[in-house]
Amino acid sequence: MSFTAEVKEQLLRINTSKRCCREAEFLAFLRMSGNISLAAGGQAGILAASGNAAIARRYFKLVKELWQLRAEILMRDSQHFKKSRIYTLRIPPQEGVQRILLRMGGIPDGNPWSLSQSFKPGGLSVAEALPAECCRRAYLRGAFLGNGFVSDPKRSYHLEIVCQDMTQAHFLLALAAEYALTFKLAERKGRFLTYCKDSAQISDFLNVIGAHGALLQLENVKIIKDTSNNVNRVINCDTANTDKTIDAAQRQVQAIRRLADSPQGLAGLSPSLRETAALRLENPELSLLELARLFAKPISKAGLYHRLQKLEKLAEDL
Numbered sequence: 424m425s426f427t428a429e430v431k432e433q434l435l436r437i438n439t440s441k442r443c444c445r446e447a448e449f450l451a452f453l454r455m456s457g458n459i460s461l462a463a464g465g466q467a468g469i470l471a472a473s474g475n476a477a478i479a480r481r482y483f484k485l486v487k488e489l490w491q492l493r494a495e496i497l498m499r500d501s502q503h504f505k506k507s508r509i510y511t512l513r514i515p516p517q518e519g520v521q522r523i524l525l526r527m528g529g530i531p532d533g534n535p536w537s538l539s540q541s542f543k544p545g546g547l548s549v550a551e552a553l554p555a556e557c558c559r560r561a562y563l564r565g566a567f568l569g570n571g572f573v574s575d576p577k578r579s580y581h582l583e584i585v586c587q588d589m590t591q592a593h594f595l596l597a598l599a600a601e602y603a604l605t606f607k608l609a610e611r612k613g614r615f616l617t618y619c620k621d622s623a624q625i626s627d628f629l630n631v632i633g634a635h636g637a638l639l640q641l642e643n644v645k646i647i648k649d650t651s652n653n654v655n656r657v658i659n660c661d662t663a664n665t666d667k668t669i670d671a672a673q674r675q676v677q678a679i680r681r682l683a684d685s686p687q688g689l690a691g692l693s694p695s696l697r698e699t700a701a702l703r704l705e706n707p708e709l710s711l712l713e714l715a716r717l718f719a720k721p722i723s724k725a726g727l728y729h730r731l732q733k734l735e736k737l738a739e740d741l
Contacts, residue, residue, distance in 0.1 A: 425575070426573055426574065426575040426576065426637070426640075427571070427572050427573050427574075428475070429636075429637055429640075430567070430571075430573055430629065430634045430637045431475060431477075431478065431567070431568055431571075432477070433633075433634045433635075433636050433637055434564055434567065434568055434632060434633060434634055435477050435478065435481055435568075437564070437633050439557075439561070441557065442489065443555055443557070443558050444555075444557050444558050444560075444561035445485055445488075445489060445561070446489060446526065446558075447553060447558040447559075447561040447562040447565065448485075448561040448562065448564055448565035448568075449482055449485045449486075449489065449565060450523075450526060450527060450562075450565070451561075451562040451563070451564075451565030451566040451569060452471065452478075452482055452565040452566070452568055452569040453469065453471050453523075453527065453569070454527070454566070454569070454586075454587070454591055455565075455566050455569030455570040455571075455584065455585070455586065455587070455591070456471050456472055456473060456569040456570050457469055457470065457471035457569075458470050458471070459524070460516075462515075462516045466516035466517075466520075467516060467520055467521070467524060468513065468514055468515045468516040468517075468520060469512075469513070469514040469520060469523065470511055470512070470513055470514075471511065471512045471569075472509050472510070472511045472512075473509070473510050473511075473512070473568075473569070474501070474507055474508070474509060474510070475510070476496075476498075476508075476510050478510075478568050479496050479510035479511070479512050480496065481568075482512050483495075483496055483512055486512070486514055490519055490522060490523060491519070492514055492517060492519050492520065492523075493514070493515060493517055494512060494513060494514045494515075495512075495513050495515075496510055496511065496512055496513070497510070497511040497513055498510055498511075499511070548597070549594070549597050549598050549601055552594070553598070559598060559601060560631055560632060560633065562598065563595075563598060563599070563628075563631060563632050564632040564633060566584050566595060567584055567632055569584075570584055570585040570586070571583070571584045571585075572584075572585075573625065573629075573637075576622070576625075576640070576641045576644040576645065577644055579620075580620055580621065580622040580625055581618065581619075581620050582618060582619050582620075582624075582625045582628060583616050583617065583618035583619075584616070584617050584618075585611075585614050585615070585616055586614065586615045586616070586617065587614060587615075588615065589615055591615070592608055592615035592616075592617055593608075595617045596608060596617055599617070599628070602627065602628075602631050603627070604619070604624055604627055604628055604631075605619070605621075605624065606618060606619050606624075607619065622641070622645055625641065626638055626641055626642060626645075629641065668710050668711075669708075672703070672707050672708065672709070673707070674735065675703050675731050675734065675735060676703060676704060676707045677738075678734055678735040678737075678738035678739075679700045679703055679704055679734055679738070680704075681738040681741060682700065682734065682737060682738050682741070683700075685741055689701075692734075692737075695730065696730060696733065696734060698718065698719070699727065699730040699731065699734065700734060702714060702717050702718070703731065703734075711724045711727050711728055711731075712724050714727060715727045
């Protein structure tokens with residue numbers, strides 16, 4: 424099961440007795456994935472498609488409970504994916520359909536319209552369109568159930584809701600902003616995507632719509648990723664430091680050997696430099712701190728570094 428399917432399965436377990444929230448969720452679903460069908464004589468019906476049978480059944484039940492209308496679920500194979508099916512909630516033309524359309528914001532005439540296009544807020548703010556805070560959460564939940572996607576956090580962070588027109592896209596952006604969610608907008612093949620790629624924002628969105636199980640799963644993945652990244656950074660840092668230590672030691676050994684092969688040899692060096700040269704030749708694999716502990720008289724790491732620098736300088740001057 425995909426992560427999107429897991430999120431939607433969790434959302435389908437959420438039930439509320441409040442009519443306002445049930446209406447808000449249902450209308451959001453229709454605006455994301457519904458269309459108006461006009462029969463002979465101009466009577467309007469409603470079609471709303473989903474690739475999830477449980478989602479279609481949920482809103483079939485709401486049609487019965489909220490509006491007491493006749494409805495059916497039609498099933499067909501998808502033309503795009505051989506192994507998938509499309510479930511269409513059909514509300515045939517009948518007395519009472521206009522009540523839903525009026526609630527949507529308008530009644531179309533002429534050719535079939537998108538239900539999303541029939542909703543024109545006309546400058547209404549989110550607070551005016553959805554006065555109750557519980558209804559705003561329900562609306563976002565219905566929008567995600569209608570046309571939402573979230574990637575598996577183990578692979579990437581990406582959440583999107585596809586809208587049928589620009590009006591609904593901007594409305595969703597404004598609604599998301601009520602929860603400090605900064606979604607972006609893009610157009611794809613005549614449809615409009617509100618999307619987010621920030622893991623913290625995706626977590627907040629899942630919390631808002633009530634997908635708490637998916638939220639915990641995403642947070643666990645983030646912790647594992649962060650821990651793995653921190654371990655990798657430490658390993659890379661240690662590896663880089665080890666490489667630097669080895670390179671520096673090889674450079675020092677080569678310099679000391681050049682001094683040893685010179686006419687004066689190491690005998691011309693001061694006692695402290697001779698001791699340093701001898702210990703480095705005997706222990707080319709040790710770090711400065713480890714090498715400093717081998718001296719007869721205590722010497723600091725910085726003091727040893729300066730002695731080795733002096734030996735390299737003397738070798739360069741040959």
